Amino acid sequence: MTINENTVNSAVNKMSAWLSGTHIEHTSLGHTVTHTSERHLDTYEHLFFEGDKSSHVYLVVSGVIGMYKLLGDGRRQISTFSYPGDIIGLDTIDTHVNSGEALIKSVVRCIPVNAIDKLIRTEPGFGKALLLLTATELAETRELMLSLGRKSATEKLATFLLSIARRSANNGQDGDSISVPMKRSEIADFLGLTIETVSRCFTKLKVSRVIYLKCNSKVEILDMDKLESIACG
Amino acid sequence: MTINENTVNSAVNKMSAWLSGTHIEHTSLGHTVTHTSERHLDTYEHLFFEGDKSSHVYLVVSGVIGMYKLLGDGRRQISTFSYPGDIIGLDTIDTHVNSGEALIKSVVRCIPVNAIDKLIRTEPGFGKALLLLTATELAETRELMLSLGRKSATEKLATFLLSIARRSANNGQDGDSISVPMKRSEIADFLGLTIETVSRCFTKLKVSRVIYLKCNSKVEILDMDKLESIACG
DNA sequence: CGTTCTCTTGAGATCCCTCAACACCTGTGG
DNA sequence: CCACAGGTGTTGAGGGATCTCAAGAGAACG
Numbered sequence: 001m002t003i004n005e006n007t008v009n010s011a012v013n014k015m016s017a018w019l020s021g022t023h024i025e026h027t028s029l030g031h032t033v034t035h036t037s038e039r040h041l042d043t044y045e046h047l048f049f050e051g052d053k054s055s056h057v058y059l060v061v062s063g064v065i066g067m068y069k070l071l072g073d074g075r076r077q078i079s080t081f082s083y084p085g086d087i088i089g090l091d092t093i094d095t096h097v098n099s100g101e102a103l104i105k106s107v108v109r110c111i112p113v114n115a116i117d118k119l120i121r122t123e124p125g126f127g128k129a130l131l132l133l134t135a136t137e138l139a140e141t142r143e144l145m146l147s148l149g150r151k152s153a154t155e156k157l158a159t160f161l162l163s164i165a166r167r168s169a170n171n172g173q174d175g176d177s178i179s180v181p182m183k184r185s186e187i188a189d190f191l192g193l194t195i196e197t198v199s200r201c202f203t204k205l206k207v208s209r210v211i212y213l214k215c216n217s218k219v220e221i222l223d224m225d226k227l228e229s230i231a232c233g
Numbered sequence: 234m235t236i237n238e239n240t241v242n243s244a245v246n247k248m249s250a251w252l253s254g255t256h257i258e259h260t261s262l263g264h265t266v267t268h269t270s271e272r273h274l275d276t277y278e279h280l281f282f283e284g285d286k287s288s289h290v291y292l293v294v295s296g297v298i299g300m301y302k303l304l305g306d307g308r309r310q311i312s313t314f315s316y317p318g319d320i321i322g323l324d325t326i327d328t329h330v331n332s333g334e335a336l337i338k339s340v341v342r343c344i345p346v347n348a349i350d351k352l353i354r355t356e357p358g359f360g361k362a363l364l365l366l367t368a369t370e371l372a373e374t375r376e377l378m379l380s381l382g383r384k385s386a387t388e389k390l391a392t393f394l395l396s397i398a399r400r401s402a403n404n405g406q407d408g409d410s411i412s413v414p415m416k417r418s419e420i421a422d423f424l425g426l427t428i429e430t431v432s433r434c435f436t437k438l439k440v441s442r443v444i445y446l447k448c449n450s451k452v453e454i455l456d457m458d459k460l461e462s463i464a465c466g
Numbered sequence: 467c468g469t470t471c472t473c474t475t476g477a478g479a480t481c482c483c484t485c486a487a488c489a490c491c492t493g494t495g496g
Numbered sequence: 497c498c499a500c501a502g503g504t505g506t507t508g509a510g511g512g513a514t515c516t517c518a519a520g521a522g523a524a525c526g
Contacts, residue, residue, distance in 0.1 A: 069375070071466040075383040079375040091371040098375060120361055127360040128353055134367045138324040141374045142302070142312040142331060148381040149425030150308040153482070184505060192382030194483060199506055216505070233304045386514070417473065427515060432474055449473070449523090 015087065015129050018119060019059045019111050036111050041065075041102035047088070050099045056110040057089040063106020064181050067098040068189065078190040079141070081182065083167065090134045103182050148192050151233065156191040157201040158231035161211065165221060176221045184216075205230075248320065248362050251352060252292045252344050269344050274298075274335035280321070283332045289343040290322040296339020297414050300331040301422065311423040312374070314415065316400065323367045336415050381425050384466065389424040390434040391464035394444065398454060409454045417449075438463075 019036070038061065041047060047058060050069060058065075065082040079098055082088050088108070091097060120127040147159050161178070169175030180187075184195045191198065205211045210227050212220040221227055252269070271294065274280060280291060283302060291298075298315040312331055315321050321341070324330060353360040380392050394411070402408030413420075417428040424431065438444045443460050445453040454460055 067375075069379045071379065071383060073466050075466065077379040077382045079378050091368055091375060093365065093368055093372065097372045120364075127364060131353075131360060131364050131367060132326065134364060134371060135324055135326055138367060138371045138374060139326065139330045141371060141378070142300075142324060145312050145374070145378060145381060146302045146304070146310040148378060149310045149422075150304060189382075195505075196484085196507085197482060200482095203506075233306050233308065428473075429475085429516085430514060433514095436474075 015126075015133060018123065018126060018129075019057075019087070019109060035115065036109055039108050039110055041106045041108065043102060043104050045102050047100035047102065047108065048096050050096055052096045054089060054092040054094065054096050054113065056112055057087060057092075057116055058100075058108040058110055060084050060086045060088065061107040061109055064103045065106055065108070066101050066103050066182070066186060066190075068101065069098055076189045077192065078186060079144075080137075081190070087133060090130070090137055103186060153191075153193055153197050154201045154204055155231060155233055156193065157187075157198065157205065158210075158227050160187065160191060161205075161219060161221070162227060162231050165224075176224065178219050178221065180217050180219055248359075248366060251356065251359060251362075252290075252320070252342060268348060269342055272341050272343055274339045274341065276335060276337050278335050280333035280335065280341065281329050283329055285329045287322060287325040287327065287329050287346065289345055290320060290325075290349055291333075291341040291343055293317050293319045293321065294340040294342055297336045298339055298341070299334050299336050299415070299419060299423075301334065302331055309422045310425065311419060312377075313370075314423070320366060323363070323370055336419060386424075386426055386430050387434045387437055388464060388466055389426065390420070390431060390438065391443075391460050393420065393424060394438075394452060394454070395460060395464050398457075409457065411452050411454065413450050413452055 039047070039058075041063065047065060048054070060082050062084050065088060066078050067080045067082065067088070068076050068078040070076050081103070082100075088100060089096075116130075120130070147156050151159065161180075164178050164180060165175045168178050182190075184198050187193075188195045188198045193201075202211075202213065205227075206213060208226075210221070210223045210230070212222055214220060272280070272291075274296065280298060281287070293315050295317050298321060299311050300313050300315065300321070301309050301311040303309050314336070315333075321333060322329075349363075353363070380389050384392065394413075397411050397413060398408045401411050415423075417431050420426075421428045421431045426434075435444075435446070438460075439446060441459075443454070443456045443463070445455055447453060
């Protein structure tokens with residue numbers, strides 16, 4: 001078996017199918033899958049908190065979930081934003097190591113962990129697909145570390161906007177006109193900056209005609225080459 | 234199956250046994266396992282570079298391997314240090330996303346990826362153990378992001394020393410007298426700082442009697458409570 | 467006993483943070 | 497319709513943590 005990007009995409013698709021039940025109906029696991037349920041979250045509502053026992057894995061159906069950790073004095077680091085199709089809880093062994101909060105109204109499908117265990121034992125390829133997804137998430141997280149540890153504020157923001165643009169393009173949407181559903185404070189906590197610095201960097205990119213802001217949550221990328229060269233230093 | 238820290242430790246042990254062959258001898262996979270080989274690395278020798286096709290997964294036998302990424306202008310971010318017992322390549326799908334370099338003379342066992350695939354298909358529990366390891370590594374990486382993004386220089390160094398101390402204690406060694414096998418420049422590239430700042434923070438911890446330096450690679454922790462309170466902000 | 471590499475320390479520069487004021491938007495109630 | 501309040505984003509001024517540049521101290525090695 002050759003493993004490449006297509007394999008991963010296929011794993012993502014199959015995974016979504018498995019977890020939302022379309023795959024499973026035809027198997028002996030139909031019973032288990034009827035136990036999955038949807039959960040609707042309002043803006044700022046939490047899916048779970050750091051330290052909670054982990055009972056489920058979640059498939060994001062719509063909206064955006066932010067995963068974060070806090071320091072004692074309130075400093076926050078958002079480790080990832082989870083979009084529709086993403087799976088939440090792959091970093092979880094026994095208890096949640098992050099808190100998960102809906103940034104906007106969101107819907108998730110809840111899969112009990114014992115259902116996951118059962119799928120691993122009984123569905124050929126499921127465990128492998130889960131492993132590929134987790135490996136991909138690990139690789140992405142380490143890419144982020146490069147941003148956090150070694151890039152300047154503007155480089156961080158450019159990198160962030162590019163990652164959203166690429167995600168958009170991968171989903172068949174326009175990669176040049178992107179939607180940024182999170183607030184400045186959430187971007188700041190993701191990039192290890194303050195809201196003021198994020199705002200100033202947006203202004204800098206605006207003034208240099210690299211981006212155009214239709215509104216605070218709609219960014220048009222005017223000069224993709226320049227954005228990429230800023231992002232890579 | 235309840236998943237907790239013991240499960241993970243057991244997974245690590247079993248994984249090491251599987252990959253070094255002691256488990257496998259008794260199975261039909263003895264043939265495959267004879268294809269694993271050891272590789273000896275000198276200080277600064279690379280195991281692989283970012284972008285290389287990934288042919289193997291590696292089990293660290295001795296020494297320390299640093300995994301890192303570079304920006305175009307030479308800025309470096311080390312994403313993890315791999316110690317004996319650790320597995321390298323869990324973040325890898327098709328090509329390596331990091332470069333792997335030996336920080337000191339090291340030995341690794343090389344397991345071809347197709348052998349991994351075979352083990353997943355034939356050894357019950359192997360895929361699950363691999364998934365647990367990858368999930369643990371993801372959780373640890375996200376913990377690091379909190380350090381990188383939100384902690385001060387001294388807090389970062391304290392956190393780093395603590396993590397080494399905990400690893401030592403877990404291996405049955407003295408957690409108060411730890412070995413720091415990496416240079417200042419490697420610590421700096423791991424914590425997102427400069428060597429000068431790392432040096433100054435060492436001095437600060439020394440002067441405030443939290444640690445004592447026998448030599449540059451041997452740190453004695455004099456006040457564990459204080460070190461922990463510094464690390465958590 | 468030089469040479470080289472690493473680490474430490476100091477002085478000044480820089481980037482980002484802090485604090486503060488204000489602009490903008492939205493919803494609410496008079 | 498306007499006044500007002502609360503949330504969010506922008507901009508400015510000043511300060512501080514870390515970086516840069518530079519010099520020198522230690523350690524390792526032939």
